[in-house]
Amino acid sequence: MNTICFTGFGKKDKNELIEIAKARGYVVRSDVTKDLNYLCCGENAGPSKINKASQQGSEVLSAEQFLNQSTLSNVQNVEREEAKAPTLTIHDEHPLLDLIWSSIDTKKNLSIIYHGGERSGSARDILPLTLLDNFTLRAADLSSPTHPVKTFSLEKIEILGVERLSVLPGELNKSKKKQYSVGLYKNIEEVHLAFAETLQGMGWHVATYQDDAGLCNRLDVCDFFKNGKPRKTPVVSLSFQPENQTRPFVCRCRDTESTPTYAHLDNAAEMFISLAYAGSSEALEGEE
Known part of the structure; x- marks a missing residue:
């Protein structure tokens, strides 16, 4: 090594x-x-x-x-x-995978015991948002006061009465290396395709913008006026700025002063989804 x-x-x-x-x-x-x-x-x-x-x-x-x-x-x-044929993917039939996919589709909370992180072995309520190819789950942690969006490893998730997932180490290593070397998302359009339904389910109006070459270079989530029409000013925005050659991905939030930039789109997309959930109607309802 x-x-x-x-x-x-x-x-x-x-x-x-x-x-x-x-x-x-x-x-x-x-x-x-x-x-x-x-x-x-x-x-x-x-x-x-x-x-x-x-x-x-x-x-x-x-x-x-x-x-x-x-x-x-x-x-x-x-x-x-x-070259090695994987023995399991996130789309295969498995009790835990089936339950998580169902929860994502129906937007229902799950009660889990998570054997990882600072509170390893503790019970948590989560709202699954998306399941990634490297056997990780992006979900809102409803057990934390601010309902942050976190990453959960599937092999560390336990749900009472449901068979736990056993993933071969080789499969996990393969997925993680592939995700990082080529990127889970190649461009902002792929982020849009991956999360459009989830964002709309949170109560947002989702808008995309293109550059002169016709490529998607910005993804916005906007709230609505009382008459139901979407506002043009985004609450959270993810954009690509090619003039910044080292950290071209920008995540802006209307309610914060800082404007973080990222070298990797995966990291920028993660922050974008986290901020979108934090400001969504779902998160606000959960705080009441």
Whole structure:
């Protein structure tokens, strides 16, 4: 297993690189250790770490080299693993999968015991929103006061009287690597197609906009006037700004001052759905 250390980056960029490395199977070190394979350096990297890494044979990379190397490596891994026929998908028949799909379709809450996270083993009420190919469930956690949208691993979900899901580690690794290397969503139109019905079910008017080339570059959710007509000003908006070459995906919320940007559409889409649910009529009704 490859080891890597990041140095010379700002906190935000470093944390993002660390998450990418972990998602792709690297062990992240906080310093230059004897078993270090790679030292990834930013603009403010100190010469002592670089010299130490070079002297002991660790490869010194820029962030761009690391990302390109990781993408190539993981695409190759995905291609090799795709040759293996999966034994289970989220669309196969299974009591737990059937119950979750039914809950998504009918927008009904589920009572679960979740064997993961900070409250491992505790009972929770959730509202399932969407089921992803890597065997994770995006759902609103109704047991928390603000009803945040969270990610739940299916193999950690227990529902009384329902057979638990047992997923082979190889299948999980395959799905996660594929999701991260190529992205769960290739563009904003795919986010729209994946969540349009869910957003409308939350009580939103959903609108999309296209650029000059006819490509969808913005997804909005809007509330309504008393006469039933949708407002033009969005409550939450997800957009693509190609002029920002490093963090082109932008998630705006009418009720917050910050405008976070993202390097990966998956992360931006996750925030977009979370904000949309937090401001929806469903969430507000649950607080009463």
